[in-house]
Amino acid sequence: MAAIGEDDIYTKDGTVNIHKKPANKAKTGSWKACRFILVTECCERLAYYGMSTNLVNYLRIHLGQGNVTASNNVTNWSGTCYITPLIGAFVADSYLGRFWTIATFATIYVIGMTLLTLSASVPGLKPECNKNGCHPTSLQTATFFVAIYLIALGTGGIKPCVSSFGADQFDDNDEREKRKKSSFFNWFYLSINIGAMIASSVLVWIQMNVGWGWGFGIPAVSMAIAVAFFFLGSRLYRLQIPGGSPLTRIFQVLVASIRKYNVKVPTDKSLLYETADAESSIQGSRKLEHTDKFRCLDKAAVETDSHSSLKGVVNPWSLCTVTQVEELKSIVGLLPIWASGIVFSTVNSQMGTMFVLQGNTMNQQMGPNFKIPSASLSLFNTLSVIFWAPVYDQVIIPLARKYTRNERGFTQLQRMGIGLVIATFAMIVAGLLEVARLDYVRRNNYYDQPTIPMSIFWQVPQYFLVGCAEVFTNIGQLEFFYEQAPDAMRSLCSALALTTHAGGHYLSSALVIVVTKLTTKHGQLGWIPKENMNRGHLDYFYWLLAILSSINFFVYLLIAKRSAYLTQFAEEANAEIDQIGENALKELDEAGTRIMENIESQMQAFEESMELNKSEIEESEKRVADFEGQIEKDRNEGLLFKNLRPKTPVDKATAREETEKIRELTKKSAASVIRRNIYLALIALVILGIADASISSTFDWRKVAILGVILVGLLSQLVYEQSMLSETDKKEQEKSNQ
Numbered sequence: 001m002a003a004i005g006e007d008d009i010y011t012k013d014g015t016v017n018i019h020k021k022p023a024n025k026a027k028t029g030s031w032k033a034c035r036f037i038l039v040t041e042c043c044e045r046l047a048y049y050g051m052s053t054n055l056v057n058y059l060r061i062h063l064g065q066g067n068v069t070a071s072n073n074v075t076n077w078s079g080t081c082y083i084t085p086l087i088g089a090f091v092a093d094s095y096l097g098r099f100w101t102i103a104t105f106a107t108i109y110v111i112g113m114t115l116l117t118l119s120a121s122v123p124g125l126k127p128e129c130n131k132n133g134c135h136p137t138s139l140q141t142a143t144f145f146v147a148i149y150l151i152a153l154g155t156g157g158i159k160p161c162v163s164s165f166g167a168d169q170f171d172d173n174d175e176r177e178k179r180k181k182s183s184f185f186n187w188f189y190l191s192i193n194i195g196a197m198i199a200s201s202v203l204v205w206i207q208m209n210v211g212w213g214w215g216f217g218i219p220a221v222s223m224a225i226a227v228a229f230f231f232l233g234s235r236l237y238r239l240q241i242p243g244g245s246p247l248t249r250i251f252q253v254l255v256a257s258i259r260k261y262n263v264k265v266p267t268d269k270s271l272l273y274e275t276a277d278a279e280s281s282i283q284g285s286r287k288l289e290h291t292d293k294f295r296c297l298d299k300a301a302v303e304t305d306s307h308s309s310l311k312g313v314v315n316p317w318s319l320c321t322v323t324q325v326e327e328l329k330s331i332v333g334l335l336p337i338w339a340s341g342i343v344f345s346t347v348n349s350q351m352g353t354m355f356v357l358q359g360n361t362m363n364q365q366m367g368p369n370f371k372i373p374s375a376s377l378s379l380f381n382t383l384s385v386i387f388w389a390p391v392y393d394q395v396i397i398p399l400a401r402k403y404t405r406n407e408r409g410f411t412q413l414q415r416m417g418i419g420l421v422i423a424t425f426a427m428i429v430a431g432l433l434e435v436a437r438l439d440y441v442r443r444n445n446y447y448d449q450p451t452i453p454m455s456i457f458w459q460v461p462q463y464f465l466v467g468c469a470e471v472f473t474n475i476g477q478l479e480f481f482y483e484q485a486p487d488a489m490r491s492l493c494s495a496l497a498l499t500t501h502a503g504g505h506y507l508s509s510a511l512v513i514v515v516t517k518l519t520t521k522h523g524q525l526g527w528i529p530k531e532n533m534n535r536g537h538l539d540y541f542y543w544l545l546a547i548l549s550s551i552n553f554f555v556y557l558l559i560a561k562r563s564a565y566l567t568q569f570a571e572e573a574n575a576e577i578d579q580i581g582e583n584a585l586k587e588l589d590e591a592g593t594r595i596m597e598n599i600e601s602q603m604q605a606f607e608e609s610m611e612l613n614k615s616e617i618e619e620s621e622k623r624v625a626d627f628e629g630q631i632e633k634d635r636n637e638g639l640l641f642k643n644l645r646p647k648t649p650v651d652k653a654t655a656r657e658e659t660e661k662i663r664e665l666t667k668k669s670a671a672s673v674i675r676r677n678i679y680l681a682l683i684a685l686v687i688l689g690i691a692d693a694s695i696s697s698t699f700d701w702r703k704v705a706i707l708g709v710i711l712v713g714l715l716s717q718l719v720y721e722q723s724m725l726s727e728t729d730k731k732e733q734e735k736s737n738q
């Protein structure tokens with residue numbers, strides 16, 4: 001009972017507290033720890049979006065860059081922000097763990113934000129501006145770019161770790177906590193967008209109307225608050241122990257597979273190499289079961305004669321465990337889904353570039369005295385996420401559950417696919433708006449007007465649709481990559497999910513460069529003019545993205561169908577194995593019950609036999625006593641010879657000897673029956689032990705061997721006893737016949 005109590009007190013997924021002791025369920029993790037993580041993420045996202053949402057306008061106005069150059073600089077920097085998570089993930093999974101990685105990179109983040117604020121407010125670092133525009137020096141431009149790329153490095157340690165760190169607060173082995181994890185990802189994404197909402201509304205307005213020093217200073221303070229709040233929750237966190245370099249393990253599997261390219265994989269998968277211990281050799285990870293996908297990688301786990309000659313010393317570059325191979329299979333299996341997210345991220349990246357440039361040409365007035373910055377329209381993207389995240393959790397899931405019979409309403413792959421469709425419609429709506437805008441320009445000859453009398457709020461639907469698509473695709477992707485990731489690679493897989501955004505931003509830059517180069521031939525202004533968007537064809541660029549999104553969706557359907565099939569196959573196989581195990585255990589329980597019932601019936605029969613033998617002994621003693629009494633009576637009456645004449649003389653000593661013999665035989669028979677029943681009970685228990693050891697998830701051959709020897713000994717003893725008893729009975733029978 002004490003052991004069960006300990007299991008209830010501590011987590012079963014290997015997490016520890018800040019003092020590196022086993023995490024106590026009641027004192028750590030769950031929502032009491034997640035509230036600190038959610039607030040930290042909200043403040044960090046406020047800082048990030050506060051300096052990035054309107055960045056394209058800062059580059060245009062204060063650094064004097066054109067539309068194409070400013071757009072490409074923003075998308076290249078944004079792409080870097082989603083590439084650096086690979087660095088953070090590597091450090092977290094290999095050395096520091098997620099907690100200390102977040103703490104370290106957040107410090108770099110604060111330094112970058114501080115330097116950015118100084119570059120926009122301190123004379124000498126701040127570009128000089130006059131009525132002819134701003135004239136930045138090389139030093140000022142360099143300071144600005146050093147600052148934003150320090151921020152890119154800092155965010156690289158937070159992005160891949162914070163969502164996984166939050167999910168680590170829920171024990172996968174506890175069904176109650178596991179159910180809460182899906183809701184965590186919804187609330188996590190909601191906290192991101194609350195920070196983004198404040199950034200895209202209040203901070204963008206401050207930047208455009210108060211000054212960039214305040215506009216960058218407030219995000220810097222917000223980031224400092226995020227770091228302080230993160231450390232406040234330290235005693236409540238559950239920490240996963242880093243399991244060593246995941247990249248090293250990946251390369252070990254690849255090298256071992258290539259080195260044994262001509263080795264045949266055995267059909268019996270139990271022959272593949274795995275550690276004999278119950279726990280995985282990878283720290284912080286559980287053992288993974290073998291799967292049949294990507295079988296060429298199984299060569300890395302095939303033992304050869306050269307391995308057996310090493311006497312227990314295993315070179316991981318030539319022989320890898322099944323768990324190590326399955327880790328790489330998990331990563332490879334995610335790559336097609338990862339690739340399909342790049343085009344979606346390209347659509348998403350337009351909110352910070354083309355949507356802003358489009359909004360710059362429209363009427364931004366709200367009443368006679370207030371002008372809304374075009375970048376602030378991303379507020380409606382945030383409001384869309386804030387609206388759809390709880391609606392999805394509280395309304396859509398219960399409705400979908402009635403039809404899909406899935407506990408989550410939609411599978412993660414279905415959820416992502418719905419988001420891809422909505423993103424396609426967002427580009428169609430943006431294209432239609434640009435067609436209407438250009439038509440308005442053409443009809444009224446507004447080609448050289450900086451803004452046209454067409455309300456900027458016509459952009460709201462495209463922002464709203466992109467936000468809705470994010471709720472389906474981005475949250476589904478976060479959850480899918482976390483759940484498919486092995487224990488010791490969760491930060492890496494979260495970083496892999498984020499690199500789709502990097503790929504999307506880089507693809508957007510590449511498309512802008514290619515489109516600009518192809519459409520500006522022969523002196524034409526092109527689809528995206530350098531200065532005057534009224535003379536371009538931004539609608540063509542939106543149609544291009546809509547076509548790419550449609551193609552991407554149909555490719556995704558093929559990928560997801562195969563992935564869903566493999567997932568379903570694995571689930572069905574696991575369910576079938578579990579059913580077989582349950583049936584086997586049920587049959588063993590029934591067999592054990594029957595054996596115990598048989599033993600009880602045998603014992604009952606033995607007790608009845610003892611009662612019968614006892615009555616026979618008493619009857620024999622009574623007959624002897626009656627015989628002795630008759631002799632004494634005849635002697636007294638003088639009729640001894642008369643009465644004895646027709647009878648066989650019976651000696652009193654002989655009668656007593658026969659009685660003692662009956663008693664002895666009865667005792668031997670009873671002892672024999674007792675020993676036989678005890679042997680049968682022991683044999684049944686040993687058989688149950690062997691069966692339990694054989695069908696358990698970790699086959700213990702040593703336990704089976706020891707129990708087998710005991711079983712053979714018991715059977716031999718039982719056979720010997722029964723043969724001796726039969727021999728004795730035979731001799732007694734021969735004596736009685738004589």
